[in-house]
Amino acid sequence: KNEVEQSPQNLTAQEGEFITINCSYSVGISALHWLQQHPGGGIVSLFMLSSGKKKHGRLIATINIQEKHSSLHITASHPRDSAVYICAAGGDYGGSQGNLIFGKGTKLSVKP
């Protein structure tokens, strides 16, 4: 079992739909990261959170520390949101707080 599990692995949505991607982790963390990998391969950090909720535009990330669970929500989805979304646990692994343990990603495809 991976230390960071994401669901679903693949997600197809119609434009305008509300999307939720889930992440569960079994390791201790100092922060939980959400990343977006574009079809061209580039990776962008969307959120880093250790408690509560963060919002940026149409994206919302939440975390429940007690349940070791985080969600990424996309409101009013758009085809340009099509990408792979990756959850990563950040913690003091091997001596560096920045080391990330990644989930396998959720491939999102938003149809017009």
Add this chain to the structure above:
Amino acid sequence: DTAVSQTPKYLVTQMGNDKSIKCEQNLGHDTMYWYKQDSKKFLKIMFSYNNKELIINETVPNRFSPKSPDKAHLNLHINSLELGDSAVYFCASSQEPTRQYFGPGTRLTVT
């Protein structure tokens, strides 16, 4: 201006060769990282390095060595390349414990 840059973007080479991938960040961050993304798109940490300490993932073969000439650069040297080294390598930087900024990736193909 690009925050984290990597060169080259593509690298095709033969087994047994030695190669380097360069990474530079202009963000003034104190920590840099190297990640490997395999053919199944799974990312894994290889190294993290700040101006004090190198942290090595124990699963990384010692054919891989990071070298940091200064705080803004962390280059990746790979000796005796093997077919299994084919992957996309991403450099990243952060001012711990903040979010990380990723480079565009270097696609390495070993033939």
